[in-house]
Amino acid sequence: MNITRTRSTGDFYCPTCGSLREYRLRARRPFLTIYFIPVIPIGGTEEFVQCSHCKTNSPLAALEQDERTFRESMDLQFRSHVFEAAVMVVTSDGAIAAREIETLVALGNRLLPQGMDRETLGAFCSSIRLNKITVKNFIATVSKPWSTAQKRSALQYLFVATSAEGHIGETQLKLLAWLGDHFGMSQREYENAIEEAVVGGLDVAPAA
Numbered sequence: 001m002n003i004t005r006t007r008s009t010g011d012f013y014c015p016t017c018g019s020l021r022e023y024r025l026r027a028r029r030p031f032l033t034i035y036f037i038p039v040i041p042i043g044g045t046e047e048f049v050q051c052s053h054c055k056t057n058s059p060l061a062a063l064e065q066d067e068r069t070f071r072e073s074m075d076l077q078f079r080s081h082v083f084e085a086a087v088m089v090v091t092s093d094g095a096i097a098a099r100e101i102e103t104l105v106a107l108g109n110r111l112l113p114q115g116m117d118r119e120t121l122g123a124f125c126s127s128i129r130l131n132k133i134t135v136k137n138f139i140a141t142v143s144k145p146w147s148t149a150q151k152r153s154a155l156q157y158l159f160v161a162t163s164a165e166g167h168i169g170e171t172q173l174k175l176l177a178w179l180g181d182h183f184g185m186s187q188r189e190y191e192n193a194i195e196e197a198v199v200g201g202l203d204v205a206p207a208a
């Protein structure tokens with residue numbers, strides 16, 4: 001049995017909500033129970049920060065982030081998640097063409113601070129294949145803190161990645177449409193975003 005207590009409360013930048021929220025600093029300690037009564041503490045106390053809005057637990061380090069470092073880390077996280085989603089979408093048909101590799105390397109160089117090359121991409125693709133999570137589940141999870149502008153950019157980057165071969169497969173087209181719906185975009189907003197990506201290609205602006 002875990003005994004959990006609230007030690008203090010305050011405001012912090014919740015990485016799941018992507019905004020300033022109230023938190024509860026909580027301490028949890030496992031106890032051995034006898035007839036449902038906690039008797040002996042086993043192991044040390046573990047402290048964590050719980051968001052009062054989304055109930056997600058974060059490590060204590062979350063309390064030390066000021067707004068600027070929080071925004072920076074959210075932006076980095078957004079970029080790497082979009083790249084990961086792009087690789088998942090492109091490889092979801094089980095094959096990866098030369099043009100797709102080129103586009104993903106270019107996308108990685110645009111989005112990731114450490115850049116991307118073919119070897120790293122190859123290793124990345126294999127690790128994603130081992131990961132059984134579906135593209136939809138992945139996007140639904142990681143996109144929770146994204147702003148409207150970030151959702152729009154994500155759709156555009158995924159469109160660019162899936163259209164690398166000059167055409168988009170039926171499954172991928174359905175996935176993009178699902179994305180528009182999931183992000184709460186109207187038909188018009190969706191079409192505008194896609195049109196902009198058709199014209200701009202990889203040069204579509206990353207959302208800050």
Ligand SMILES: [Zn+2]
Nearest residue numbers: 014017051054
């Ligand atoms: Zn939260």
